Amino acid sequence: MxxxxxxxxxxxxxxxxxxxxxxxxxxxxxxxxxxxxxxxxxxxxxxxxxxxxxTRYCRECQNISDADLCQVCQSHRRDRSIICVVEDTRDVLAIENTAQYQGLYHVLGGVISPIEGVGPAELNIEQLLRRIKEPGAQVKEIIFALSPTMEGDTTAFYLTKKLSEFNLEISTIARGIPIGGELEYADEITLGRSILSRTTYHRD
Ligand SMILES: [Zn+2]
Structure with missing residues (x-):
C-alpha cells in the first residue's frame, strides 16, 4: 500500500x-x-x-490490579480455602459476573503451548505453589477453570502433577461449555452452574 x-x-x-x-x-x-x-x-x-x-499485578493472584493486592484478595468475604486457576484476567471477569463463586483466583497468564513457545516457566505457576506453601495458607481446594482445549488440558495435567505433593482437593469446572469454546464466551448462567457442579479432576 x-x-x-x-x-x-x-x-x-x-x-x-x-x-x-x-x-x-x-x-x-x-x-x-x-x-x-x-x-x-x-x-x-x-x-x-x-x-x-x-499497571500492576496483584502479588497474590497475579491479576491486574490498582494496588499491591487486588480487590478480591483484599476482601474479607472471600473463601480463602479455594483457589480457581484461570488463564487470564478475562476469565476472572467472566466468573465474577456469574456471582456464583466466593473463593480466590490465580491468574496463570496463559496456558502451556509448545507450538507458541509457552512453557511452565513462562506462567505464574511458582507463585501459585508459593501461595499454597506459605505459612498460614488455608488452601484446601484448587479448581481448574481452563479452556477445554489441548493447551488447557495439558496445563491442568501439568499442574495436577505439581500439586500432588500437597493434600488438596483438585476439581475442574463442569464442561457445560462447548468443546473449543473459550471460557470468556460462555454465558454467565452456564459458567456459574459449571463452577457449582465442578467435578473431581482425574488424571487419565
Ligand atoms: Zn489478587
Missing part, C-alpha cells in the same frame, strides 16, 4: 500490529485521528503509556 507520508505509514504499521486490525482498518483509524481534535490523540497515547508503565 502507498501512503501519503512516512508518518502515516509508521502509525499504520504500529496500529496494525494489534490483533484483528489489518492495514486498511489501521489507515482508517489514523486518518480519523488526524481529523479529530489533537487532544483525542494525546489522551489516547497518554492512556496507553499509563497502561504500560503503571
Amino acid at each position: 502507498e501512503y501519503p507520508s512516512k508518518l502515516v505509514e509508521n502509525a499504520v504499521n504500529e496500529i496494525s500490529r494489534l490483533p484483528g486490525i489489518g492495514k486498511k482498518t489501521a489507515l482508517r483509524l489514523v486518518l480519523h485521528l488526524l481529523k479529530e481534535d489533537e487532544n483525542t490523540t494525546y489522551a489516547l497515547t497518554e492512556s496507553l503509556n499509563d497502561l504500560r508503565s503503571k
Whole structure:
C-alpha cells in the first residue's frame, strides 16, 4: 500500500500490529485521528503509556490490579480455602459476573503451548505453589477453570502433577461449555452452574 507520508505509514504499521486490525482498518483509524481534535490523540497515547508503565499485578493472584493486592484478595468475604486457576484476567471477569463463586483466583497468564513457545516457566505457576506453601495458607481446594482445549488440558495435567505433593482437593469446572469454546464466551448462567457442579479432576 502507498501512503501519503512516512508518518502515516509508521502509525499504520504500529496500529496494525494489534490483533484483528489489518492495514486498511489501521489507515482508517489514523486518518480519523488526524481529523479529530489533537487532544483525542494525546489522551489516547497518554492512556496507553499509563497502561504500560503503571499497571500492576496483584502479588497474590497475579491479576491486574490498582494496588499491591487486588480487590478480591483484599476482601474479607472471600473463601480463602479455594483457589480457581484461570488463564487470564478475562476469565476472572467472566466468573465474577456469574456471582456464583466466593473463593480466590490465580491468574496463570496463559496456558502451556509448545507450538507458541509457552512453557511452565513462562506462567505464574511458582507463585501459585508459593501461595499454597506459605505459612498460614488455608488452601484446601484448587479448581481448574481452563479452556477445554489441548493447551488447557495439558496445563491442568501439568499442574495436577505439581500439586500432588500437597493434600488438596483438585476439581475442574463442569464442561457445560462447548468443546473449543473459550471460557470468556460462555454465558454467565452456564459458567456459574459449571463452577457449582465442578467435578473431581482425574488424571487419565
Ligand atoms: Zn489478587
